[in-house]
Amino acid sequence: MLRKDLFRRPQNELESFGRHSKRLTPDIPSEMCVLCPSCKETLFTGALNDNLHVCPKCGHHFRMNARQRLNMIADEGSFSELYNNLMSKNMIQFPHYEEKLKQARLASAEREAVICGTAEISGFPCALFVMDAYFMMGSMGTVVGEKITRIFEYATENSLPVVGFIVSGGARMQEGILSLMQMAKTSGAVKLHSDAGNLYLAVLTDPTTGGVTASFGMEADIIMAEPRSLIGFAGPRVIEQTIRQKLPAGFQRAEFLLEKGFVDLIVERKDQKTQIAKLLSFHAKGES
């Protein structure tokens, strides 16, 4: 059953997040122009913003923060955020972790590396989580693990599909073994959601690696990937150091994973909402 507050009015700026939001989006180039790393074309920042942070010349997908993705994917005003009160603490007294967290909060304007909530995508209700690369490269510590676990539990209780946008460097070193345990915890929540017959759709974006790939990243029923995203278990540098040779071009890119059979489909940013809605419609309850 859907919870009543799924459709309530936004209570604050974070929930409304719409075009009227006055919030700044730090780390997005504030200069007039940026250089496309792929085609070396000079692009106007405004034009890039209008084009979902995709290079209009060559289609290179620039990194996007979590709120921008929310804007792109959720129906306007439909998002209702959950568990935003959870804040990371330095549980194992890891050196300089508090400073790291402070910097990450400034850089991302988020409290943690994932945003969770309920939303509608082209009218289809779902539970949604969106990770943020600007918060310690989307690494998973106890709060990220807890929030992901809770959103899956919420979706299981309410028979909702889960749509997750993933970007992560893996488990968060600064929380030691507790981060590693989040891989098992989130996987358990995904399994229970799945056993109850619900759909989990993951969108893997650049980069998705380490402990997140090896847990809820690869556990979705349908795995969508953004073009050219780096997706893997070990990072390319670690592999090069281990095997002492250069990696072939295109290794661990979305297209490579599709070829090897680990990704269902690659979808450009501009088509993602339509494609997700279509996939949700295939799995909508009470339809056949």
Added chain:
Amino acid sequence: MSAFDRVTAARAKGRPTGLDFITNVFEDFIELHGDRRFGDDKAVVTGLAHLDGIQVTVVALEKGHDTKEKISRNFGSAHPEGYRKALRQMQLAEKFGRPVVCFVDTSGAYCGIAAEERGQGQAIAENLMQMMTLKVPILSVLIGEGGSGGALALAVADEVWMLENSVYSVISPEGCASILWKDSSKVKDAAECLKLTAEDLYDLGVIEKIIPEYGRDFSQTYQELRRGIWETLSVNRKLPAAELAANRYARFRKIGVQGK
């Protein structure tokens, strides 16, 4: 002993490996090979055995003893087929109602081209998911190194135990030192920061039991382990499957919940 002394002890030459534990703790071990999909990963040993009247499925990460064996076992770093082989045996255990015992000893899942091509991340993820709801008891014992996801892929269990001189962490102290201080010689400090000893993990509520060691002779450790495993399995195999799985989820569910 400092944290890094534990790391050194866990990696020490001459320390018993997975197969030593299998043969000294269980009887009638029969090894079964292969994942039925790609091949047989020698870094993972699986099979059937008896423990004082209880039939069990055993899974162990095996580093090997001499250089030749170490190379053939890839130094205990499994490829995806190793994790899939383990899962195949665990699912057979579920079918026939046998408890599963895992011995974990690896510096980590292998980082290489072939491992990525065959879906290292997917193989580990699949184990985490399937083990969480497996309908038979699972007990995992860390006997040496517990290297990150590659160790966790065999340690989603009802209880996780560590030998006194084993370590278990999210990243190697070397890796942590090079990220944190761009200096891999600071491994000792890194080992301390990571909280990776059996004692640390017990205090953090991540493991249930520390198995004592008595120098280089492991015969008493084997005996205590044997008794401990028998007692735990005797209790857990009587639990209804649903309760067992629910307990296992609750065990991991509570780790790292802060405040409310």
